[in-house]
Amino acid sequence: MSRETETPVAVRAVAFMARSWRGGRPHRRVSFDAWWPDGRLEDGVSLASVLDLHHPADIADAETAVHGRCPEIGPGEWCDRWGRVVDGPVDGSTGVSSSRRVRRVRRLMSQRREFGVPRYDPTKKPGRTGRLVAGLVALVVGVVLLVTTSGDGPLALVGVVCLFACVGLLAGLVPRERRWW
Incomplete structure (x- = not known):
């Protein structure tokens, strides 16, 4: 099956902290992983292109479903094309080498330590x-x-x-x- 006609079994969002290019302030970034029918995992994919969504409303629904299942930092749950949670592979079980998985986990753990401040605190009053x-x-x-x-x-x-x-x-x-x- 070619990549153009093949759709992934499930996708998930992986949240991580990155420094802003202006000012160097930390902010939350999200990338997407795809789980393909042949068992391989692909990270850093475009959600709209892998799900073959052509309408903005469909893309928005899929992004909302996937983002809703993602924690503040780390990988979220696997969601199918319609936003339902599915049982996906455990990190590193297929498609990802062990050293790559270890690097990814270390990076996420160091980000939790480095950017330990919550992104938004509703009790904190804005500076005036x-x-x-x-x-x-x-x-x-x-x-x-x-x-x-x-x-x-x-x-x-x-x-x-x-x-x-x-x-x-x-x-x-x-x-x-x-x-x-």
């Missing part, structure tokens, strides 16, 4: 210092431009824009339950 500083700087710049130009000319317009930006930035600091707007 940057917004406060930007709002105060916009206020000072706007007032200085309006006072020095006496309200005439293009710099006065820039001062008014700075004041509007200041109001928008500082209004976002007011808690939602206290807003009247």
Whole structure:
């Protein structure tokens, strides 16, 4: 059977942490593994191409099903084309050499240690210092431009824009339950 007509028995998502190319911050990445009918495992496949999905809605459903079965870091459960969980091969049982499996497990374990902080903490409040500083700087710049130009000319317009930006930035600091707007 050719690769174009062959579809995998199941696919799974494997989550891992990687550093961002800008700033070097850690973020979660996901790659996909495919389990083919002849028993081989292939990692790093495109989900849409191996499942032969042509419509965006089908691709979105398959991605949702596979991502839903994936832990924060590590391999998820095997899912068939329709998103049902199936019993797949145990890691390294077929298709993957023992040294490659060991490297993969070591990499995932080191990532758990290195990026031990959870990706999102719903109890943590967002930092507001940057917004406060930007709002105060916009206020000072706007007032200085309006006072020095006496309200005439293009710099006065820039001062008014700075004041509007200041109001928008500082209004976002007011808690939602206290807003009247």
